[in-house]
Amino acid sequence: MPHLHELPHLPNIAFPPREYFILTNAGKPVFTSRTHVEDSSDDLTSAMGLMQALISVFADDGDKIRCINAGRTRISFLLRSPLYYVCVSSWREPESVIRVHLDYLHQQILSVVTASQLRKIFERRNNFDLRRLLDGTDGILHLLLSRLEQDVGLTTGSLGAVRLDHSVRSKAGDLLVPPKDLRDVLYVLLLLAPCLVKQSIHPSDLHVLLNTLSAPSLSSNSAPSSSSWLPICLPKYNSDGFLHVYVTFFGGKSEAIVDPSAALPPTPISGSDGSSSNTSLRSTGLLNALITASGRHGYSTNDLGVPGLRHFLYKSRSHVQITMPVWEEPYEIPDERKRLITLYQCVHDALHARSGQAQGPLKLHFLRTEKEIVMGWVTQPFELIVTLLPHLPKSAVVGAANAVAKWVKKEEGRLFIRDAPVF
């Protein structure tokens, strides 16, 4: 039984930047998304003091504050003692979305300091100034926030793969299998731009890793002979230890081989061991094939030939991967895109009853605004959200959703990573 819900009118709202704060449970500032703090650091300190006080009032009663609604602004709290995460947003997204954002901030912090280190430090000194240990990571946190604003993969807990011929993908996969004598290698990832060619890693960990790798200090070092080793904690894999990640960029600006290894100490990659995959990628011409493919990665809704279709988001539940066309008219305008992403988040939230909706999870959810129809549909193998022109009848919307599902099924081999080699 489809659940129908008509949104009379979503006013054309603006999207003021969300504000994020991280503080310790002693009220010490750790991070703020405000970039112009110099002139108001006193304000900030007192604001953080106030947040800490608010949290404490509830904590004294053994309760946890979740959010404060003030008009159209919502202040959300995520408590991960010894750290508190706070977001102020007027976007009218579901509360669950902001909780995901705040949790990602937490994962990113853990990737730098690990959960056990954090615990130990604050057991010893509960008024420790964490900024000392996080020195130099502000950039990564800001990058994460801008990804959270745009990347629907993050909020749907899934990954985006490069659209690639199956044969090319499996050839690349075989080349990436490390030689037998290189033990302790956990996995090897090949990235084209921010997308993935091969994978086998928890989505949230991968997003943390991808975000860290997008730090300009890594990619701007992309002299042909350069590579980096960085210690990182991937919290879903092991929140108490570091892995070493070996990253090398080649072929262009944004292709990277990532090679997180558990205990392997950094070894100079001098034309022999670790760079073998690099060399063979080049010599077999596969690298060129991959780079060409990355240029053809995007596709248009027109390719599907579904009348009235403006955009869609398809998540393969078994592969935990998403695919969607490029943002096209009118959604290439940032505010329109933000509006549509927020609608997707509302649909996703309703489908999964993320905000504790009384009626429980839904199979179908239908929204109609002045500018478009957005419909969400959950089945066993996939989740699909389609966006169509506003005045279409419901039968046409359902027909379009079926057509999209059929098209993705046909293209599945190119759209998703289906089998990664295991070693």
Add this chain to the structure above:
Amino acid sequence: MADTGDASGSTDKPIQVKLVLLGEASSVGKSSIVMRFVNNEFHDNKDPTIGAAFLTQKCRFEDRVLRYEIWDTAGQERFHSLAPMYYRNAQAAVVVYDITKASSLDKAKSWVKELQRQANPNIVIALAGNKLDLVKPASSSGDDSEPSTPPATPHESEDEADDATATPGENPASPGVESLRQVPKEEAQAYASEAGLLFFETSAKSGEGILEVFTEIAKKIPIEHILSSTRTGSRGGAAAGGRPADGAVNLEAGGARGKDACNC
């Protein structure tokens, strides 16, 4: 693919030299020095290094070709425990401080102490006071107390030539360029010779002094020693495979520490 098995000291085979850069965080200029040396580039306002970057650069010295394998480490406190992994087996280290920041020399001294205690006993250490461009309007070399020529670089036209020994504390009212200097050259030089280090003042921005650092290191490195150890071992500056001579014991110890440190 490089196979060093047949190297045996032939003159056209590059000699691998593992070199590590160390120094305080907050941009003393380690990465900029490497960028200048490897790519002859300078970028203002670089983002902090994460972990360590690995770059290589060949360098001709007399009839030999050296291939520097450079580990550019992040200076932040949280990366300190990883440093032994980078300096173990290193034949050379460049310890960088910022001549406009007195505290960075203290940090440099503690790195030198750690290297002398724990690194390869033959390691060649160079101390580099970076950001010479900030205290020197013209790119004249050597003596920095006589910046008599007008500035040749487009940034900040400074015309006042202060005494090099003047410290900012004594002369706070002076807007002159030398007033930015917090570490007198003489002081750092005296420390360097006492500790047995090569010493340079450099500017990654103008390029001044950068090549000298690497050529002077090349002169001082015991090349024959490296050659004899590569002939027996697996590969150049890489881990393991050394003889039980000299550094070996120390190196293993360093490795163990490194692992402990990162798994804690």
